[in-house]
Amino acid sequence: MKILLIRPDPGNERFGLGPFFRMEPLGLEYVAQALIAAGHEPLIVDLRFGRGLKYWMRKHRPALVGISCMHALEYDQVVELATQVRRLSPSVFLLVGGHAAAVYPKPLEIEAIDALCLDDGEEVAPALAQALAAGRSPASVPALRIRTPDGFVNTEPLGERTCLDLVPLPARGLVERYRRRYHCLIFKPAWVIETSRGCPYRCSFCSVWQLNERTFRERSVAAVVDDFAACGPHVFVADDLFWYHPARSREIARALKQRGVRKRWLLVQSRCDLVASQAELLEEWRDVAQDFDIFFGMESASDDGLDGVAKDAPVEATVKAIELARSLRYGVVGNFLIDPDWGQEQFEELWSFVASHDITRTGFTLLTPLPGTELFASLEHKLAGQPWFKYDMHHLLWEPRLGAKRFFELYAETWKRSVLNLSGPKSLTAWARQVRPAHLPVVARLLFQTQRLMKPSAYLREHAMKTAPR
Ligand code: B12
Structure with a gap:
């Protein structure tokens, strides 16, 4: 499955030391490596630099888009980005993960987003990709909060905490x-x-x-x-x-x-x-x-x-x-x-x-x-x-x-x-x-x-x- 993983541009660095830290999206690199190991084709895009969303959506034509939301201060940008993704591709499955999404998903419970990742992405993202590729419902995938006609609901939690050696090295x-x-x-x-x-x-x-x-x-x-x-x-x-x-x-x-x-x-x-x-x-x-x-x-x-x-x-x-x-x-x-x-x-x-x-x-x-x-x-x-x-x-x-x-x-x-x-x-x-x-x-x-x-x-x-x- 073709998957686009996106690090948004939070654009909220007027105060604090954020501008001094332009760091690589390590979480997405681990998720990507896990997806590669499961036979998928992920591409990571860092929207803080270079070409914008439209270009990458057209070039990669993903069936699954994953957006990272690490800080609570990024919720609004992630909502905006997810809405843009949905506009560009009404049929894509849209997943949001990252620290802030997992600890407090509520601000991300919007129409454009299909699911929120509540635990470690290395385990959850490949499980979701497998389910989607096999035509199974995301409700069968653990540690998600999925959109249903009755609102967002949690799937089963992971049985145990993911072993970090599941993905020894990130896809740098x-x-x-x-x-x-x-x-x-x-x-x-x-x-x-x-x-x-x-x-x-x-x-x-x-x-x-x-x-x-x-x-x-x-x-x-x-x-x-x-x-x-x-x-x-x-x-x-x-x-x-x-x-x-x-x-x-x-x-x-x-x-x-x-x-x-x-x-x-x-x-x-x-x-x-x-x-x-x-x-x-x-x-x-x-x-x-x-x-x-x-x-x-x-x-x-x-x-x-x-x-x-x-x-x-x-x-x-x-x-x-x-x-x-x-x-x-x-x-x-x-x-x-x-x-x-x-x-x-x-x-x-x-x-x-x-x-x-x-x-x-x-x-x-x-x-x-x-x-x-x-x-x-x-x-x-x-x-x-x-x-x-x-x-x-x-x-x-x-x-x-x-x-x-x-x-x-x-x-x-x-x-x-x-x-x-x-x-x-x-x-x-x-x-x-x-x-x-x-x-x-x-x-x-x-x-x-x-x-x-x-x-x-x-x-x-x-x-x-x-x-x-x-
Ligand atoms: C590195 C870091 C930063 C870097 C930014 C890095 C970057 N790439 O942009 C810097 C130093 C700039 C930074 C700044 C700040 N940070 Co910071 N930061 C971190 C830190 C220490 C590590 C994150 C990390 O790389 N972890 C390692 C990777 C492997 O894990 P991960 O990113 O969580 O990814 C995993 C999952 O989340 C998930 N995942 C991630 N993305 C996705 C996407 C999809 C689709 C899926 C399925 C899964 C998924 O899968 C990954 C693998 O399991 C975290 C602490 C933490 N433990 O999370 C705090 C943390 C995220 N930061 C925090 C805070 C508060 C800040 C600041 C406000 C602090 C300040 N003093 O100003 C500023 C905000 C700056 C700004 N204006 O934007 C808080 C956020 C709390 C909250 N609820 O919002 C945290 C949790 C620290 C804490 N102790 O509370 N930060």
């Missing part, structure tokens, strides 16, 4: 034509690797553990090493919790070194308490890349703040992790959450923490009830009517305690502490020294675009809007 060849467009921070081209999926912790703002029911699945060491060896010099590891299983992780580091795999730059995401207690493991990994950054969800400058989001770790762990990582020459990158109910004193507490630990490579996001979290479920009635573009963690979904004007002044003031502030900790000249001359125009453009994070008026302008600015 299908996105090679976009490779030079993919970048991560100042590194270009960039690759994304997944070594594990899920997280056993229970942070209240995160929808990952809720979708995965606190499970943590791992790819085999051999598959991870093969994937690292096949990818280029700049790698972002998409795992939510890198280094979680120290013995396996040590084995991967050793196998990579034995194979002679060394990257120019590596970025991984992990928890502070985990890193703080794994000095030897971090030493083992350090040589795997020339520059090695760790992204920490630091979340709060106080124990109360961490308890408030069920982080299950103290601030002391944050401090220890920063010290340990720096002592081993890791770059420390992080994110803090800002509660709309804060007063000025909590902002000041955060500023003082950031200054005393010199944390400038950091982002600051608003505590947002994201679909798929219990927080969202409990507030759903209060949030009704809020447009999806505001779920980017830089828009307010209700009036803050200090009032929007004062709140955004303090929020913008907070962002001024980040390396992105060109009149702050790092000048444009300092950035230029780190970047290859050929990449300088792109990085400079991204940095100028990012200066709006430090402008209260930019946030205020969108605060009252009910539809996204075009």
Whole structure:
């Protein structure tokens, strides 16, 4: 069966670090590989670059179209895209998958869409393609939410969680034509690797553990090493919790070194308490890349703040992790959450923490009830009517305690502490020294675009809007 898999252009990156991360659609690459293994003919299209939908629909003539919806902030674009696909091809079967579609499918329950994928695509998509090819009803395929004359209904869930080794390597060849467009921070081209999926912790703002029911699945060491060896010099590891299983992780580091795999730059995401207690493991990994950054969800400058989001770790762990990582020459990158109910004193507490630990490579996001979290479920009635573009963690979904004007002044003031502030900790000249001359125009453009994070008026302008600015 001919299948078109689409990564939409969310076009909603006015705030935050999105523009710095033009990442490959790894989820679609795994789905595509599973479809190839089942004898189908998938094509991946990244609508952020190059030719548009019409061209690819005409060229590939798919019987099945799959659209990816990773973030809640993409719902509106996905609905629009699905409507366009339906207009171009009334008979095509239209499936939407991805994190946001799986955790909260409701906004995607429209006439144009036939089914929503509620679990791992590697297992569900080939099962659906087989059913369609054999003329069987999609109702026989597990882990779907399908459109029926009586509305959308769920099919049986998968019997057990998909084993990640079902598809050992993603179909990277299908996105090679976009490779030079993919970048991560100042590194270009960039690759994304997944070594594990899920997280056993229970942070209240995160929808990952809720979708995965606190499970943590791992790819085999051999598959991870093969994937690292096949990818280029700049790698972002998409795992939510890198280094979680120290013995396996040590084995991967050793196998990579034995194979002679060394990257120019590596970025991984992990928890502070985990890193703080794994000095030897971090030493083992350090040589795997020339520059090695760790992204920490630091979340709060106080124990109360961490308890408030069920982080299950103290601030002391944050401090220890920063010290340990720096002592081993890791770059420390992080994110803090800002509660709309804060007063000025909590902002000041955060500023003082950031200054005393010199944390400038950091982002600051608003505590947002994201679909798929219990927080969202409990507030759903209060949030009704809020447009999806505001779920980017830089828009307010209700009036803050200090009032929007004062709140955004303090929020913008907070962002001024980040390396992105060109009149702050790092000048444009300092950035230029780190970047290859050929990449300088792109990085400079991204940095100028990012200066709006430090402008209260930019946030205020969108605060009252009910539809996204075009
Ligand atoms: C990489 C990533 C990004 C990248 C974007 C990557 C890209 N390709 O565009 C960057 C860094 C830019 C990013 C940014 C943000 N992100 Co993000 N991101 C992720 C992360 C860490 C990994 C995703 C990934 O690649 N996983 C690995 C692949 C293999 O899995 P997958 O994509 O889920 O695909 C599988 C299934 O979903 C499914 N599938 C996927 N597509 C399709 C399509 C079809 C047709 C089918 C059948 C199946 C299917 O099959 C695949 C294989 O099983 C996830 C966390 C997570 N675990 O999902 C957060 C996550 C998706 N991000 C999140 C958030 C909140 C954000 C930000 C708002 C954060 C911020 N601080 O600003 C911004 C938004 C940026 C913007 N304005 O667009 C949340 C979303 C929550 C929600 N309910 O909306 C997540 C879940 C993190 C979290 N802990 O809560 N993100």
